[in-house]
Amino acid sequence: MKKIFIIIQIFIIFHPLFSQNLLTIEEAVKLALNNNFSIQIRKNEVEITKNNTSLGNAGFLPRIDLSGSYNTSVNNTNLEFFDGRVTERTGARSGSLNTGLALNWTLFDGFAMFINYDKLSQLNEISKLVLKSEIEEVLLNIYKTYYSIVSQKSIVKLAEESISISRDRLNLTSLKTSVGSASEIEALQSRVYFNEDSSNFLNQKEILKSLKIQLNNILARNPETEFDVVDTIALNQNLMTNLNFEDVKRRNTHILISEKNIAISDFDYNIIKSNFLPTLSFYGNLGYLNSYSDAGILKSNTQTGYSLGLNLSFNLFNGFRNSNDLENKKIISMNNQLNLKQVIENIHSAFTINMSNYKKYLELITLEEINLSVARQNLDIATERLNQGVSTPLEFREAQQKFFQANNRLINAKYLAKMMESELRKISGLLIFDY
Template identity: 30%
Template sequence: MKKIPILIILLLNSPLIFSQTMLSLEEAQSIAMENNWGLKVSQKQIEAADNRIFKANAGYSPVIDWNTSYSGSFNQVNQKFFDGRSVQRFGTSITPNTNLSLAWTLYDGRRMQAVYSRLNSQGQQSRIQNQLLVQNTLSNVMQAYYDIQRLQQSKSYLEVIIGYYEERLKITEERWQIGRGSKLDFLQSKTDYSTQKANLVNTLNELKGAKIRLNGLLARDPKTEFEVNDLSGYTNSDNLEILLENARMKNQEYLLLKKSEEINLLNQKEAKSFKLPRVGLTSSFGYNFNTNNAGLITFNQSVGLNTGITATWRVFDGQLNNRNIQLAKINGEIIKVQKEEWLNNIEMDITTAYYQNQNDETLLKLELENKALAEENLEISLEKFKLGASTILELNDAQTRFNNALSRLVNAQYNVKISALELLRLSGQLAQ
């Protein structure tokens, strides 16, 4: 029966019970997609762009107006006729009118088609801009997540390092106490131990700041506590040619340039349409009524339908339209140059990032080997120091090598992930 309370105590003190929430990279990305303020605004901008895409906004539909008026007048009438008659009375006149009028553009040099296509292209442009924002958001979240992984791994390694320094401190203290070692070795060990403890404190502070930054990207309480998965390497499986081809097909910045080029061509078509005549249909159906008790006609009423065709051809506008066409062509040439520049830059950037990633992977393999060698060297040096077969300088050198190996390993793991992330971003595979 005594085993049950002991088991309960062990469970309550287990770190698994009170462990912080584990936040995976996929969960962080999902939360960012749901909560990020910039993405919410971008989604509303897409809705606004879609709301403008309808044929009436391009001028396809007729416009029908219902016009109604009511007027009246009151006056004193004093009339004398040639036959000697005279009229003197208080006169009133009432005139209610109502009509339906229609205006419909039948032909405008294909301007309506150009405008409608431009509205559709602008809606697609809004979606590309949204995808670009999604890509940048995911990239920022991933970088912040990897930074937390790096600092979390550094914390773990520092705890291992401190364990070795703590053991060294105990050995030198025991030797000094029994007179087999010098106080100088003990003081040096204590100083080195304190230095590593200070490094751990600084790393914990950096880790806290990195978590606050990630919480900010996820639009949640900055004090939210969580843990992340361990830092590990990432291998890019695509070759250079595939990455370059993906960039031409999927990179959001390039797609945005192509869509801008498409919109500019539609702007040129719209401007050229003003050189052609415009034909419209006008029609009205109305009812007019007038009553006057002091005039020659006391009652007048009419109901009628009017319709007609109008044609307008702008002969001269001071070269305004020609200048608009020229400006659109110049903008098209600018976009063409920007596309060529982008293609040149993206090829350079992807090639640089590709070889950087390969270099980072090679360095990671080397640092994994160096870490194993440095750890074995430290253990051997520590055993020799315990037996009195080596000096504290030799042990300190082994510890320094081990410290540097762990630090380089963490940075190598982090660099591999960052360079792989950059390849994903440049090739347009980050937001699909």
């Protein structure tokens, strides 16, 4: 037991002396934006859709193919002509070299190429919104973990203060017991309370360590990286007056993505409509041919030339597939519109609930601050009564626990208020505006 007491004493005295780098919430966010793996993956996906948004992928540019072939053969040849001539060759060689350059260029495809380019541009915009959504999720996770650490840091300090009080009570009771003014039971109770607080302190320190490891993981850095955080949670008291749902609808990432999906379904519908129009394409071919033979009518043959032309195609009937596709695209568009309405309703509901909770926690903070002040006064009175010998250690312990419970409730109310604030900023599309 004495060893535990000494370890706790040494830890409490010296742990503030170990220097740790202060990590602010702004620095944590910047680290995540640069290092977080999920964000990096989404950034790469944006680059892919950006690369895909090109005139070539949309169908504006021609296709040019280069082809070539060469073959050779060796044959024993015996030729008899109508005029009586006979040609006989053993091991006669023959071969040919053939090269060509072909160009195919769609000049008109029912405006599908224009629609495809607009669709690719919209897909690129969607990928940017998906990236924004991923960043919002990561930042919200950072806020939750970072301010959990801030709260836990305060809880550890409370646990440390509780040990200090219990140690003083233990020393006082031991002194009283030695002079006969306190019973052995009181001394044992003081020892039990001190041990409880020591155990709680170690547990709270371990929770703090685990939270820091979680944050390091989000920031994609060594889990053992040591750092400190700020001491208090700052709240935006003006948030409720600055937010309204009309602004939320214009900025919310999920609503914007749903709107873009409607645009994509409209593009798909118009692409199917383009199948009802004719297609006009231009083609050109440039060729070179060289052949030779040791036996035959011609010893060699060389040809060069080109050809040009236009192709016009107009589908008259394909088993109603285009009509069926149009109907299906209409249904998909209707579903996307219904999905948008559902997303708006879900966001509106979440916005209303979080706003109500945020207001509740702000009011709760005020109430718990009053409760803490009362609990502090109660503890001071209980301390004085215990010193005067007019109250029992059990009564003092109860006052001590009520004081720390009031502290914990205040810490928790501030944390929950900050979480509601962060959720509201995310819903409103404001969470990443500062970074």
